[in-house]
Structure formats: C-alpha cells, structure tokens
Amino acid sequence: MRERLTHFREILRYVPRFRDRVFVIALDGAVVEDDNFPNLLLDIALLRSLNIRVVLVHGAARQIRRYAEMIGVTPSDLDGTGVTDRTTLQVAITAANRVNHEILEGLTANDLRAVCPNAIVAHPAGILGGVDHLFTGRVERVDVGLLTTLLEHDIIPVIPPIGIDGCGNSFRLNSDAVAVEVAKALRAIKLIYLNTEGGIPAPDGSVIRQMPVQEADAFLKRHRQDLPPEIVTKLVHAIRACKEGIERVHIIDGREQEGLLGEVFSNEGIGTLIHANEYQSIRQAQKKDVRAIHTLIQQGIANDELVKRTRAELEKIIGDYYVFEVDRNPVACVALHLYPEQNVAELASLYVDSRYENQGIGQKLIAFVENVARSRGIPRLFALSTQAVNYFIQKAGFRLGHPDDLPPSRREKYELQGRRSAVLIKELLPRELAPLRSGASIG
Incomplete structure (x- = not known):
C-alpha cells in the first residue's frame, strides 16, 4: 500500500507540467498483440484522467506479415520504407484496419472515446535511387485542425500507417515517421515509441537511460551496424524529432507492465530518453x-x-x-x-x-x-x-x-x-x- 501511495505521489509531481499537453504514443503492431496491451490501455486511460492529451499512431508490420502468409503472397515491404506494390498495399490496408479495430475496442472497454481520422495527407515517395517506390508514400501534411478538434472534445485520434492524397489514393507509410510528423504538427511535449526491443542498448549490454540528441547522433554513427534494425529506425526518427522541435522522445518496451507510466513519471525511467533541450x-x-x-x-x-x-x-x-x-x-x-x-x-x-x-x-x-x-x-x-x-x-x-x-x-x-x-x-x-x-x- 505504501509503495502504491509513493508511486501515486510521484505521478502527481509531474501533472502540472503535462496537463493539457500532447503526448504522441507510437505503437508497433507487435505491441498491440502482446498480452500487456490491456495494461497499456489502462496506462493511457490514466494519462487521460490527468488531462494529458493523447494521440496514438500505430504500425502493422507483424500483422502485414501474418496476413500475407494467410493469403499466400509475399509482401514487397513491411515497414513502409521500401517498395510497396499494389498487392502489398492492399495487405497493409487490411492489416492496419484490423489493428485500428483492436485499439478502438480496447479504448472503448476503458471508457475512452476514440476515432480513426483521415488526418494524414500523403504523396508518393517517388523514384528513389533510380527505383520507383510505387505505393510507398510520405507525409505531405497533417490536418492539425481536425486533430485539435478531436483532442479538445476528449477524443483520442488513432492514426494508421496509411495516408491518402487529395485524389483519394492510398499510400503505405512508415509509422515511426508518421509519429514524428504528428508530434511536430501538434507541438507535442513528448513522443513515445513503444516497441518489443526496449531502449537503446549500450555496448556493454545495459540500456542507455538518456542521451542528448547530439550524443545520440554520434552514437548512431558509431554503432549503427551493431544495433537491431528495429532500434535503428527508432533512434533515427527520435534524433530527427528532437532536431525538429520535440523536446523529449522516449523509446521503451511496450510489453513491460506499467512501463509507460514508469518511463513518463519517474526520474530514471525504464527505457531510453533522447532529449533536445538541456534536460x-x-x-x-x-x-x-x-x-x-x-x-x-x-x-x-x-x-x-x-x-x-x-x-x-x-x-x-x-x-x-x-x-x-x-x-x-x-x-x-x-x-x-x-x-x-x-x-x-x-x-x-x-x-x-x-x-x-x-x-x-x-x-x-x-x-x-x-x-x-x-x-x-x-x-x-x-x-x-x-x-x-x-x-x-x-x-x-x-x-x-x-x-x-x-x-x-x-x-x-x-x-x-x-x-x-x-x-x-x-x-x-x-x-x-x-x-x-x-x-x-x-x-
């Protein structure tokens, strides 16, 4: 009982700084399927109860892979960075819709209102390195007015890794990049990546708890070849987010119980913090x-x-x-x-x-x-x-x-x-x- 009371008091110390500010939480598709996902939704409900505005951005790589296997096709790309052919685009849309629904179900079960808006306007990535990336896209703009209206009415936007252009064409997006663009557009105080890898590993195997963006950039250049690809993409986008105005980016294991709260409401955290200002x-x-x-x-x-x-x-x-x-x-x-x-x-x-x-x-x-x-x-x-x-x-x-x-x-x-x-x-x-x-x- 005393431990819970202490934890609650620690949370309350942060509330004045976070009240009415925006957290963008980026979920890997694998996190949505993990047994800890219901607990994660409870953590999000607590954030909302403290008047912290939450936007969810999710990936769908695991679901794309599984759905492609079910229908007997080989996806041309999983994470929205390679070439997306028409078949892969359709698989990605189906998988993203499934993840959307699971998230909306979970939020509804926690008495939270949510919606999947068409707030991401995309355009084709085009020809990169001499290769046409077909239906892979990039974020052209974020509909800030729409997202702000939802947040002001206590509605959580759930944003998939799919964008639509002005003509109604859909494009596969990288969810980590989408999260950066959404955080920038809404001037979020935090961008939080939830993955299944945890924080940034140090050469000795421990987790690096925090790094200023300059050190993170240098670390990535030195150790990029030694890091798992999933960690590399998180670190790349965390660095870009900090350089483009997001004060703090967290990278944590979404499978850890109370990991989100432990990262946000404690000094030491459980993952890695990349910070832009003098933290x-x-x-x-x-x-x-x-x-x-x-x-x-x-x-x-x-x-x-x-x-x-x-x-x-x-x-x-x-x-x-x-x-x-x-x-x-x-x-x-x-x-x-x-x-x-x-x-x-x-x-x-x-x-x-x-x-x-x-x-x-x-x-x-x-x-x-x-x-x-x-x-x-x-x-x-x-x-x-x-x-x-x-x-x-x-x-x-x-x-x-x-x-x-x-x-x-x-x-x-x-x-x-x-x-x-x-x-x-x-x-x-x-x-x-x-x-x-x-x-x-x-x-």
Missing part, C-alpha cells in the same frame, strides 16, 4: 531542497564518505549548495564554502545518487563549482576526502596538501572531526578539466 541542469539550492540534499548525503554518510550534517545545519548554509537536477528533481549535490579572509574556498558534500553514477554528473558539478570560485576571484580550492584521494590526484588535477593548508577555522573543525581526511588542493588556473567518476564523493 539536466545545475542550480543554486533553495530551502525547498533541504530535504532532498539531506537524503542524498545520508548515502555518503552511511558509506563514511561524507561528514554528518543535520537538516537544521543544512538550512543555515543552504546558500552554499548547488543541486544537479534530472527532470527537475535533485539527484546530486555539491557545496562551495568560502573563506574570504584567506581567499580560498572548500568544495564539499559532493555526492551523486547511485542510480546516476557514471554519467559525468560529478564532473559537471566540480567544473561548475570551480567556475563559481573563479568568478569570485578565488584562486585556490581545497577539498577533504577519505576514499577518493587517488582519483582526485590522478584525474581531477588536485594535489596532496597538509592540514596546515586549511584556513584556521576549518583546521579546527578538521581536528575535532577526527576523520583524518586527506587534504586536496587545486589551483584554479585555466585548464581542461579531467573527467570525474560521478559516484565519487568528498566531505
């Missing part, structure tokens, strides 16, 4: 952050990495702290304590939540604090560490100092604490900062 940021801490900072440093205290600080003590010096946010939630902190009489400053209380290790967060915090110190005319920074001494010497440009290097007031506290921390000194001269392991902490 993560450092800001000066405020009184409202005392609880979050206290919770963070408790992890370091438990590991004997940080000095114990009470919430009352933090409140008195909260102006010295900076927090690193992920989706507006503090996941790391650092403090800069000034000693103006000696014209030095202490970098302290650096800690990164273990869930966000190895993402360069520690490096960003140290670089930020050093720049703050420089801007205030501080030429020297010192820090105290019990467990990361070698790293700071070898990688972060610090050198070993001596307790005598500390300001008198800090030296007194140092002796009283009895931790025998190593004293680390860094001259704040212009230099390229070495990477810092994000899980490291100093006290």
